[in-house]
Amino acid sequence: MNLPSQLITDAVEEFAKLPGIGRKTALRLVLHLLNQDKEAVATFGEKIIKMRNEIRFCQTCHNLSDGDQCSICANPARDHQTICIIENIRDVIAIENTNQFNGVYHVLGGVISPIEGIGPEDLHIDSLLKRASGGDVKEVIMGISPTIEGDTTIYYLSRKLDEFPVKITTIARGIAFGGELEYTDELTLARSIATRLPYDAHVANKE
């Protein structure tokens, strides 16, 4: 793509580095910004630079934070006895958006994956064990994706957490609401039958 200006070319190339944005879309975004006020574009650039420069991580749960503690850990109305372990920050946002969970989180930073060279020492496990050892935590929910690596991680964590008097649970696995039985993979279907619950339990979950 030949562009008539080096300034435009530079800006297009910056946008095109973002995931899911090709050069055509990048050009559309740049031409859109050219139609905006200089002040609006300056705000755009500055907010993004500021976000990257000033963002911090919660010292308790490793979630994104504006200060030492994230808004969830700092909230006294949350149930600090229940910790949900999740892989990354996107999972925190996904669970928060359900408005179903009032406990706190622990962001692991990934899952154990020998193929990708990620071992337990690369994850935020020490700080988790420290939290669990404090005596205040009653339940640890494994909110980790049920993949091979995820299940390995859950197994590893459950062994580590066994020495503390905490209840270990995992989020329910089964057929998604709105999902169709015939398109569900065999393993999920088989496990869904094996771990079936009384009908009342599902109704209670939906409330």
Next chain:
Amino acid sequence: MNLPSQLITDAVEEFAKLPGIGRKTALRLVLHLLNQDKEAVATFGEKIIKMRNEIRFCQTCHNLSDGDQCSICANPARDHQTICIIENIRDVIAIENTNQFNGVYHVLGGVISPIEGIGPEDLHIDSLLKRASGGDVKEVIMGISPTIEGDTTIYYLSRKLDEFPVKITTIARGIAFGGELEYTDELTLARSIATRLPYDAHVANKE
């Protein structure tokens, strides 16, 4: 969407102002940038601010430019006797990418549209007439979209240009290459038959 940090919320909202980017995509882009070096993100923001602050318009053709003249008008290898009139900068880029045109451009800045309150005085018509009156221009190509407003604009321009010794042409209209006859609208099809060309002419165009 509840986000754990005001910095993130601000950045997401800035991205979500861009066309075609919703809050979910904006969050994905922000989380991507969080994984990049601070320097890379600073470059991203600065290049965009610089682009908006320093971009200029070519004093000859109103194309985007880094200086007084765009790279096309400043290029002595281009044919300055042939001017292609187009609506906007995107059209310049589209034609340039075909590598089929070696003349120069004139960016009109839109088309005459009484409904949207755009009259001839809102477009770069005076500078076009000034260029045409210089005596150097031999051909003016109407590269304007064949819509009602576009055709009105072409008619208006052709009347204005009549007083100068320039040849006025329009880009060819008809069925797109790869298009199917049965799905082509009646007007295009009817005009395509009426303005048919000898077979040799199409072969020549494709070369």
